[in-house]
Amino acid sequence: QVQLVESGGGLVQPGGSLRLSCAASTSIFNPYVMGWYRQAPGKQRELVATATGAGSTNYADSVKGRFTISRDNAKKMVYLQMNSLKPEDTAIYYCNARTNPESWGQGTQVTVSS
Numbered sequence: 295q296v297q298l299v300e301s302g303g304g305l306v307q308p309g310g311s312l313r314l315s316c317a318a319s320t321s322i323f324n325p326y327v328m329g330w331y332r333q334a335p336g337k338q339r340e341l342v343a344t345a346t347g348a349g350s351t352n353y354a355d356s357v358k359g360r361f362t363i364s365r366d367n368a369k370k371m372v373y374l375q376m377n378s379l380k381p382e383d384t385a386i387y388y389c390n391a392r393t394n395p396e397s398w399g400q401g402t403q404v405t406v407s408s
Contacts, residue, residue: 296320296397298389303402306379310406314374316389316399323347323370327392330363330374332385332404339388343374357383379406 297319306312314330329344343363344352351363362375372389384406389399 295395296323296326296391296393298391298397298399300387300389300399300402303387303404305405305407307408308379308381308406310379311375311377312379312404314376314387314389314402314404316372316374318370318372318389318391320370320391324367328363328365328372329390329392330372331388331390332383333388333401334382334385337385342387345372376404379404381406 299317300314302312302314304312324347327344327346330342331339332342333339342354342357343361345363345365347367360378365372385404386401387404388401391397
């Protein structure tokens with residue numbers, strides 16, 4: 295497994311932006327698909343975005359055009375740039391690595407509210 299540490303969450307007004315970061319502690323990083331998931335109160339955890347080591351990305355329909363996932367393989371970092379935030383984006387955001395078994399960070403709270 296990989297140790298993952300998220301940062302960058304907080305309180306933001308609707309329409310605002312936040313950038314989440316995830317630092318991975320591992321000797322091997324490039325081969326892993328990295329992703330961001332979120333879990334809102336009373337709801338199941340859902341996929342937000344993924345990025346392969348080669349740079350291919352995938353997004354949930356609800357965030358397409360607003361969120362951008364990126365990774366810096368040299369620094370073993372994954373980022374989630376979130377723009378045009380909506381109240382429904384409020385959730386705990388988790389970094390994920392598709393290791394076997396999967397690896398998860400502790401989560402970072404994102405609250406979108408006026």
